[in-house]
Amino acid sequence: MINHVNMINHEKRILIVDDEATIRRLLHQKLTKQGFYCEEASSSDEALEKLKTYPADLIMLDMKMPGKSGMDLLPDLKRQYPTTAVIMATAVAEANLAIQCMRLGADDYITKPFNLEEVIMNVERTLEKRMLEMKIKEYQENLQQKVEQQTIEIRSLFLGSIEALVFALEAKDKYTAGHSRRVTDIALSIGRDLNLSEDELDNLRWGSLLHDVGKIAVDQFIQNKPGKLTPAEYEHIMIHAQVGAGIVKPVVNEKVVAIVEHHHDHYNGSGLHQITHGEQIPMGARILAVADAFDAMTSDRPYRPAISVEEARQEIQRCVNTQFDPVVASAFLKSAISYTPSEDTKAAVINK
């Protein structure tokens, strides 16, 4: 046990701070014999100077010294060297003050005149306690890091799976293949033009990629009906926004959920079962509405062929203030966002 302790002692550095040279020498000799490495300082200022180049594990600090006292130095030490242990050295009559120092962050105190065997026990106990505290802290930090890392991995795996599900759903249908990817590119382009923050763009990206995942609940016959939809059929198709929001809710933040939920809202509040209007509709959903409509209009649908880019732009212009937010539509029309239907996964920004 003694050898074990001495091995630990060899790696430990102690700074003895006391204005009395005899006390410093006494402690220095005893602690060195126990295998500790020691340095001395005769005042608080000298101690601060020494600590700049001498990373002490423990400071033995005389409470009363001329000039800045040990008690005054203690808060500075705790602030600048939070991992360094501090033992206050005090006269027996000042025990109350020593307890006050422990409240200020000192680890322990010893009373003068010293019983050197007690001093050694005290130092070793304080250092072991400090070492344990550091290990626990390191363990907790590692654990927290691991949990955070795993949470990110699980979330990304889940989102990846939902994204794959969306692409698989779309790929089954020649009319919608690649729709979500194209819509995402267009929506992000509008978002950047509107100076959205990186976080808002990230929400917009996920909202756009996942916006139609609720179509998994939509009857394929109705979705692919070549003729005009009845009001009941239209209502059935439109449940996909609500269903999609429910699917993504466990893995994305509430802003992404709201983008998915409101992506068919009309700016003037005239959409089906709509309770929001204007700027109550999340900005991401207003952007997605324009991008989604543009891609839908320029793609073939079972009930009509695609219209040209120019015609789609005119239609968006026509529906400003009714279906679309004027600010979003204007950003879209100004930057002349378009895509080439043959490169169906690409959105290109032209004329910029």
Ligand SMILES: [Fe+2]
């Ligand atoms: Fe949709």
